[in-house]
Amino acid sequence: MKTVSAGFKTMLASNQALMACDLYTVTLLSGTVLYFTDAPTDITIGGHTYLHAYEGGTVPGFGRGPIKLAIGLQVESLQVDIHYDATTLIQSKTPGAFANAGGFDGARIQVDKFITTDFAVTTNGVVNLFTGVVSDVSAGSGKVTLNVSSDLVYLNAAFPRNYFLPQCNHALFDAGCGLSKASFAVSGTTTSGTATTITDTGLTQASGYFALGYVVITSGANAGLIRTVKGFASGVLTLLYPLPGACAAGDTFTVYPGCDKLQATCSGKFANLAHFRGFPYVPTPEVIELGQGTTAPTDNSGGGAGIGHGGIGRGPGGQFGNFKLQ
Numbered sequence: 001m002k003t004v005s006a007g008f009k010t011m012l013a014s015n016q017a018l019m020a021c022d023l024y025t026v027t028l029l030s031g032t033v034l035y036f037t038d039a040p041t042d043i044t045i046g047g048h049t050y051l052h053a054y055e056g057g058t059v060p061g062f063g064r065g066p067i068k069l070a071i072g073l074q075v076e077s078l079q080v081d082i083h084y085d086a087t088t089l090i091q092s093k094t095p096g097a098f099a100n101a102g103g104f105d106g107a108r109i110q111v112d113k114f115i116t117t118d119f120a121v122t123t124n125g126v127v128n129l130f131t132g133v134v135s136d137v138s139a140g141s142g143k144v145t146l147n148v149s150s151d152l153v154y155l156n157a158a159f160p161r162n163y164f165l166p167q168c169n170h171a172l173f174d175a176g177c178g179l180s181k182a183s184f185a186v187s188g189t190t191t192s193g194t195a196t197t198i199t200d201t202g203l204t205q206a207s208g209y210f211a212l213g214y215v216v217i218t219s220g221a222n223a224g225l226i227r228t229v230k231g232f233a234s235g236v237l238t239l240l241y242p243l244p245g246a247c248a249a250g251d252t253f254t255v256y257p258g259c260d261k262l263q264a265t266c267s268g269k270f271a272n273l274a275h276f277r278g279f280p281y282v283p284t285p286e287v288i289e290l291g292q293g294t295t296a297p298t299d300n301s302g303g304g305a306g307i308g309h310g311g312i313g314r315g316p317g318g319q320f321g322n323f324k325l326q
Contacts, residue, residue: 002127002128004125004127005124005125007123007124007125008115008124008125008127011115011116011117011124012115015117017117018115018116018117019115019116019117019118019119020113020114020115020116021037021038021039021043021113021114021119022037022038022062022064022111022112022113022114022129023035023036023037023043023045023050023111023112023113023114023126024036024037024038024050024062024080024109024110024111025048025109025110025111025112026104026107026108026109027107027108027109027110028103028104028107029105029106029107032091033048034090035048035049035050035051036050036051036052036053036059036060036062037050037051037052037062037114038052038053038061038062038063039052039114039119040052040119041119043114043119043122044122045114045122045125045126053083053088056087057087057088058087058088058089059088060082060083060084060088060090060095061082061083061084062080062081062082062083063080063081063083064078064079064080064081064111065078065079065080065081067111067129067130073152073155074152075149075150075152075153075155075156076130076132076149076150076152077132077135077147077148077149077150078109078111078130078132078147078148079145079146079147079148080109080111080145080146080148081143081144081145081146082095082099082143082144082145082146083142083143084096084142084143084144085142090103091103094223094224095139095144096139096140096141096142096144096223096224097216097218097223097224098144099137099138099139099144099224100139100216100224100225100226101216101226101254102181104134104137104144104146105134105137106133106134107133107134107146108131108132108133108134109130109131109132109133109134109146109148110128110130110131111128111129111130111131112126112127112128112129113126113127113128113129114126115127130148130150131150131151132148132149132150132151132153133148133149133151133153134146134147134148135147135148135149135153139224139225139226141224162277164279164282165278165279166262166263166278166279166280166282167260167261167262167278168259168261168262168263168266168276168277168278169277169278170261170275170277172257172258172259176275176277177272177275178272178275179270179272179275181256184256184257185254185255185256186203186205186210186254186255186256186257187252187253187254188200188202188203188252188253188254188255189202189250189251189252189253190220190247190248190249190250190251190252190253191235191249192249193246193247193248193249193251194246195242195243195244195245195246196238196239196242196243197236197237197238197239198215198236198237198239198247198253199235199236199237200235200237200253201235202235203232203235203237203255204235205232205257207232207233207234208231208232208233209232209257209269210229210232210237210255210256210257210258211229211230211231211232211258212228212229212258212259212260213228213229213255213256213257213258214226214227214228214229214255214256214258215227215229215237215239215253215254215255215256216253216254216255217243217247217251217252217253218252218253218254219250219251219252219253220247220248220250220251220252221244221245221247221248221251222243222244222245222247222251223251225243225244227239227240227241227243228240228241229255229258237255257269261278262278262280263276263278263280266278
């Protein structure tokens with residue numbers, strides 16, 4: 001059920017010609033809130049000004065797909081498209097570069113419908129159409145697509161939260177890891193490149209430092225594209241997937257290191273052992289199989305002490321049991 005003001009109901013009942021537009025409120029993980037509209041003019045409502053896109057301006061254009069609402073626990077979703085050109089900016093970056101740098105990751109999107117007799121009349125309020133969190137981002141030439149899921153998506157979270165594995169349960173730079181991604185960003189300039197490699201002789205980090213990380217191209221023909229780094233050695237970034245074309249000399253990029261989630265990496269590479277959430281010292285799972293009758297135990301584990309006559313033993317000291325490591 002949608003809740004509207006009394007003035008909104010009166011307006012609908014007493015007017016045959018009305019104007020409508022969508023209002024987009026984008027709340028980034030940093031807490032910054034951005035306001036946009038698909039109206040032909042800026043809309044000021046609730047103390048906030050929703051910016052509209054126009055030719056030659058710096059404001060991106062927003063559009064969306066159909067909204068489907070479901071009864072029950074089905075996760076509802078909405079596709080939001082952001083259109084831009086070379087002059088369009090979000091926080092001093094093109095929307096494509098902003099998206100590839102993780103700017104929209106985890107952001108909340110609220111879409112409201114504004115209906116009025118005139119865009120200057122804002123006293124009757126709005127109707128909320130959809131509110132959710134960005135679950136997937138894809139950036140292409142001139143358009144960024146955000147897949148927004150309703151809050152029911154949080155019910156799909158894996159439980160238990162932590163698994164008893166040797167590797168860390170956290171993702172690099174997430175809230176549990178605690179490291180700042182910006183602090184590890186390395187800016188570079190292409191010396192030479194191919195579709196699958198970027199060479200910068202100024203990158204002097206140890207071999208493998210950027211492996212499992214990613215690189216964001218910030219200028220040139222590939223500007224705005226992002227690629228996973230498969231390997232790194234002697235200033236050469238080897239990409240997991242090829243670029244549409246080789247980066248030219250002088251093209252700039254930002255590259256981030258990767259993490260294999262091992263304790264030694266957390267301690268030696270990132271000095272972040274206090275936030276390591278792996279369990280490398282959990283013993284190997286073992287299964288004890290009891291023998292039959294008077295069958296003597298098999299020595300599968302080397303020397304050890306048995307547990308009395310007729311007991312289950314680990315090593316030659318045990319009696320009438322069969323101990324196996326699996």
